[in-house]
Amino acid sequence: MALQIFNVLGREKQLFQPIEPGFVRMYVCGLTVYDYAHIGHAKNYIAFDVVVKYLRHSGYNVLYVQNITDVGHLRDDGTDPIIKKALRAQSAPMQIVEMYARSFFEDMDALGVIRPDISPRASAHIPEQIKMIQTLIRKGHAYEVNGSVYFDVTTDPDYGKLSNRRIDAQQAGSREEIRGEKRNPEDFALWKNAEPEHILRWDSPWGEGFPGWHIECSAMAKKYLGDTFDIHGGGIDNMFPHNESEIAQSECANDADYARFWMHVGSLTVDGMKMGKSLGNFVTIKDALKRYRPEVIRMFVQSAHYSSPIDYSDDAVQGVARGHERMMNAVRLTRRALATAPQTDDGNAILAAVEKARADFTAAMDDDFNTPLATAALQELTREVNALLNSGTTVGASVLKAIAETYDQLGGAVLGIIPATDDSAAGNASREAGLIELLIKLRSEARAAKNWKESDRLRDELAALGVILEDRADGTVWKVN
RNA sequence: GGCGACGUAGCCAAGUGGUAAGGCAUGGGUCUGCAAAACCCUGACCACCGGUUCGAAUCCGGUCGUCGCCUCCA
Known part of the structure; x- marks a missing residue:
């Protein structure tokens, strides 16, 4: 088409x-x-x-x-x-x-x-x-x-x-x-x-x-x-x-x-009204970026067709932010798994879903840049990816690469809702990442000793600094919020 | 008054003739030391009335409602 x-x-x-x-x-x-x-x-x-x-x-x-x-x-x-x-x-x-x-x-x-x-x-x-x-x-x-x-x-x-x-x-x-x-x-x-x-x-x-x-x-x-x-x-x-x-x-x-x-x-309104200084609902891009990450703002304005009007409200953007986070979790899992994946094609059954997502995305964008529909294609893929990567089965590098490339090309290069790198991505050798990994290691030791008080304290204090931990079957992962 | 757009589940939203994508929220479940995350299950007959059609959210007419432009605005 x-x-x-x-x-x-x-x-x-x-x-x-x-x-x-x-x-x-x-x-x-x-x-x-x-x-x-x-x-x-x-x-x-x-x-x-x-x-x-x-x-x-x-x-x-x-x-x-x-x-x-x-x-x-x-x-x-x-x-x-x-x-x-x-x-x-x-x-x-x-x-x-x-x-x-x-x-x-x-x-x-x-x-x-x-x-x-x-x-x-x-x-x-x-x-x-x-x-x-x-x-x-x-x-x-x-x-x-x-x-x-x-x-x-x-x-x-x-x-x-x-x-x-x-x-x-x-x-x-x-x-x-x-x-x-x-x-x-x-x-x-x-x-x-x-x-x-x-x-x-x-x-x-x-x-x-x-x-x-x-x-x-x-x-x-x-x-x-x-x-x-x-x-x-x-x-x-x-x-x-x-x-x-x-x-x-x-x-x-x-x-x-x-x-x-x-x-x-189409125009954008704020809380149902046209933006205006006199109305006191004038939201600059700088204001919005203080509240939401750029990918979320992009995903929000693309949640309706470009020719349609859209209403900006915290509730609406927050709803989009949750959906974006779910997608990003899948992206992080994929990138993280890719770093240590075996050179096999294990789990290649998901490639059908990847192909479908790509085809659906292209069809949607070819139809007058239908970004809501194109985004839906990535969200359906996300469900499949999350299910697979949380199932505990091994997934080969070639399969993970196909998934990662789909996210990078369609969600990243075209829609701009998926950043090319992420602080918690595997292979990040920065000092901050190293320190976080160290604390996670200490916490893991506390957990192994069933010292829940200490492990919870570490998790809570990291959370207070904006570092969110998730305990998975194969280890603890982290992300910044 | 003129021109134009829109009205789809609690909210956002796709869908222009063949029995309604997706996201958020809700409730239930699985997993988990707990938490988080994730996955599974859970919902609408498409503003209203009439018409065309074998069949309409989708076409036509009307009603009600919301909005944009007509003056600066992306």
């Missing part, structure tokens, strides 16, 4: 085939860097991280571009949040941009989100944007008024094809207060004349100003991916007006299709 992707453009699942065989060009709208990234951003970028990783796992070469918006993304009151923050902090706008851009990458690194191949900044691509705007003016799709340039939506009969929002002819040119200096209320800015207090400004053929938010993505996507590319992603809240306007600008300027597949990620 081949990869199917739900294309928002057309609202149907379509067979995915890149323009150039084997090579995927992909653009995802990046963050506007004026504050710390929150778990809603985490959901979005983890989703595309998995898309990129699965495409690569499937053999595609992927060129992944994700921009950084550092200018032009105005709020509804017309202010630029970056400038606002800079004035408050008495620093330069680009200091603010740098600080939060770095923070964003730190967060993504911590979450195991692979960095894009190119992270272009809007402010570094002003010439490209100006050029594109000039093309739009020349072709009659844009007009200049008082140093600002607007896109005339009535010149693009396709405007609205992504969001299904068609321009209402009745509305066009109606009320002066909505329209302002624009020809139509729906027209959007390509370039804005800078008021004196607007400190982020550049020279342009229309005077000093700054670019509109939408043109940035169009210009950067064109520069790095060409006029037409394979996948464009973003949060569903960007569908209108941002993505719709990108399409209009690019297709009118380039006389070519823009992105062939559009993917939108």
